[in-house]
Amino acid sequence: MTGKPRPRVCFIGTASGDAERYASKFFRAYAPVSDASDLVLFGAPEPKSIARLAEQDLVFVGGGNTANLLAIWRLHNVGEALRAAWKAGTILAGISAGAICWFEACLTDSFGPGLSPVLDGLGFLAGSACPHFDGEPLRRPRYKEEVAAGRLPPGYGIDDGAALHFIGTELHAVVTEVKGSAASRFELIDGAVRETRLDAKVLPGA
Numbered sequence: 676m677t678g679k680p681r682p683r684v685c686f687i688g689t690a691s692g693d694a695e696r697y698a699s700k701f702f703r704a705y706a707p708v709s710d711a712s713d714l715v716l717f718g719a720p721e722p723k724s725i726a727r728l729a730e731q732d733l734v735f736v737g738g739g740n741t742a743n744l745l746a747i748w749r750l751h752n753v754g755e756a757l758r759a760a761w762k763a764g765t766i767l768a769g770i771s772a773g774a775i776c777w778f779e780a781c782l783t784d785s786f787g788p789g790l791s792p793v794l795d796g797l798g799f800l801a802g803s804a805c806p807h808f809d810g811e812p813l814r815r816p817r818y819k820e821e822v823a824a825g826r827l828p829p830g831y832g833i834d835d836g837a838a839l840h841f842i843g844t845e846l847h848a849v850v851t852e853v854k855g856s857a858a859s860r861f862e863l864i865d866g867a868v869r870e871t872r873l874d875a876k877v878l879p880g881a
Contacts, residue, residue, distance in 0.1 A: 690739025
């Protein structure tokens with residue numbers, strides 16, 4: 676997607692507390708095919724490392740605690756740096772917490788297994804999102820409940836193995852590496868929640 680034979684790719688593992696094991700998995704996968712680096716925020720981050728986000732072709736954000744990720748990013752102005760990179764053409768991607776942080780709001784287990792709304796997402800994308808939609812039985816009913824009550828803006832439920840591909844702020848496609856996994860769009864119409872299943876394109880090799 677970057678269009679480059681060896682793109683510059685940066686991993687951000689804030690949501691997992693910059694876990695070294697997670698970063699190691701990233702480097703094993705990406706170092707052979709890219710100029711791979713990571714942004715470490717726990718400890719004493721260097722401002723230059725945050726500024727280098729603007730030089731990346733792709734930024735990949737790992738999963739973990741979404742609320743902690745957002746709080747720490749705000750302390751270090753990472754959100755502003757990512758927005759500038761995105762506006763300049765950097766591809767932003769991620770999994771779980773790294774997939775939903777871009778929205779205005781999300782449903783997360785950051786505060787415990789009961790699932791709670793977070794309303795201070797980065798806001799690059801309108802609405803809300805919820806990951807692991809087919810992998811955890813509480814996700815769908817809790818998300819619908821929060822949207823119906825107006826505690827979350829309408830948005831998307833994303834199955835494990837599936838991803839939403841946005842171009843700019845418009846949903847371009849749903850893709851999946853797991854056959855049968857996809858995503859749903861949720862709307863609030865006349866006080867009722869309407870779920871529309873979105874067809875997913877199966878990625879090569881899946």
